Amino acid sequence: MAEERFDCVVVGGGPAGAAAAYTMAKAGLKVALIDRGEFPGAKNVFGGVLFRSQLEDLLPEFWKEAPLERLIVEERLMLLDEQGMVTLSHRNPGFADPPNSWSAMRAQFDAWFAGKAEKAGAVPVYQTTVTELLQEGDRVVGVRTDREDGDLYADIVIVADGVNSLLGKALGVHREWQPDEVSLGVKEIIHLPRNVIESRFNLEGNEGASIEFLGDTLGMTGLGFLYTNKESISIGVGIMVNDLQKARVKPYAVLDHVKQHPYIRKLIAGGEVEEYAAHLIPEGGFHSMPPLAGNGWMICGDAAQMVNAVNGEGTNLAVLSGRLAGETAILAHVRGDYSLGMLDHYNESIRASIVFKDLKKYSGIHGLLSGPERRVLFGKLPGVLNESISDYMSVNGITKEEKQKMLIHQLRDAAGGNVELLRLGLKGWRAINR
Amino acid sequence: MSASIEERLYTIRYKADEQSHLIVKDQEVCAQCPSKDCLFFCPADVYDWDEGTRTLSIAYENCVECGTCRLGCSEQNIEWKYPMGGYGIAYKLG
Ligand SMILES: Cc1cc2nc3c(=O)[nH]c(=O)nc-3n(C[C@H](O)[C@H](O)[C@H](O)COP(=O)(O)OP(=O)(O)OC[C@H]3O[C@@H](n4cnc5c(N)ncnc54)[C@H](O)[C@@H]3O)c2cc1C
Ligand code: SF4
Ligand code: SF4
16 A cells, blocks of 8 residues: 545544445545454454434435344333243334334344445455554544555544544543443354244244343343244343353353253254354443544544433434534535544534433443442342232232232332332432433 | 364364454463353353463464453453454354
């Protein structure tokens, strides 16, 4: 590569980087999109479901050509104990019209999305790892790659290098993540024939179902997911790294444990593992978000901890932040000003968006999930709730009034008394209502 | 139908680099490390402790590049880089 100048270099071809590159290239800026994978998406993993809204703002009716699996028409939330489960399930024609989300595979979707940026004019620089940011004084002026003569210069560098964000760390925008600011997700894609999936989940055509579950991750802070694809099921668990450190269990053993749950086991029975995967998930939320811009740079997506762990939203926030960074870069290009004063516009757009507002609303969640309450939430409570509901629903000669009292007592005891139950409830409520 | 870790890793496509992107900074620190958490939290069983030679071995070809050891080694004794561009893990599905 000869020394080349770009208006903007984007590091990372995930949803954040592709959205930024697409936005800028479409406006006529000279953009390079760098990814270290064999192709964009080769390194990327999610649950996962892609949400329509933020992608549609960028690519109207993208679902007519993007590689997607199934349209999610039913969502279930499940509280598992060792043998049983309590489920809240929702299906309603209006929920899927207009579409809300689809199951998808990242190696396929990300490659397609980056292809859109290429078609808009972004220069693909794949199979290339950025090893450092080039700086002059306090200004970022380009990137160094592991290619021979691999320095690329640009007015602006957009850092969209995902959760490990070695570049964000090198910039000093964030100190290293603490083990309670990230979860490790382990996942399997399990092949099953189309008709088996459709009958097991009550689906037809391209309809799909999603299940999120809590509990039975061996008492650790963990959430699980199960999504239907066309001819496979994605199943996985995410466990906070600090819990994983302490528990000394292999992460895939937690997944095996969940896969053997009597209810889950039957949903995946007879299937064959097509691919195993593991990836970190940012879980720090609002308080872990670093400064978002400086002289000559902006940072988006997972690299800036923009994940709403409560609702399993990450790709959509990545897309939105990438677009907003791209739009700021266009403005900066027009004005010929790449200083923090100008790029702070991106910071302001984020503050006015759902990225900031939703993460702020859930800013207490991180404390709840990493504090002592998690033992109750992920350990005792699912079991007790399952038992109490079994009791409540059994017809065994005990009066309903008596049963109601028992239910409340059991929950109270699980939380460690009335005061504790109240405190947990209040803390949970506050965690999602800021 | 739980697969072994070997069977699981077998489902992933890799293009192995000739050099390890993971380096133990100081074997002595590992030898003294009481918890050796890396033997558990790594989702690809990359780390192995050999009591005979008292060294921590790294099967870097199996690494899925998740970054857990980067944050999870309490001694910060792993020098963690990405493999060369184009090398390492290449998911078919993700
Ligand atoms: C188990 C799991 C389940 C999830 N489930 C969902 C879900 O159901 N729905 C949802 O919306 N979100 C989900 N998420 C979150 C979602 O995956 C992320 O929020 C999203 O991928 C963030 O996009 P990004 O572009 O910021 O980062 P990434 O997608 O991680 O992209 C970063 C890119 O940068 C490249 N890169 C990194 N460093 C360099 C470098 N130095 N040089 C060159 N290239 C580099 C990488 O190859 C990669 O392509 C899940 C995540 C996990 C791990
Ligand atoms: S946890 Fe760190 S210091 Fe301890 S054995 Fe593993 S790599 Fe070595
Ligand atoms: S990056 Fe992940 S897979 Fe690779 S050695 Fe570290 S913990 Fe294991």
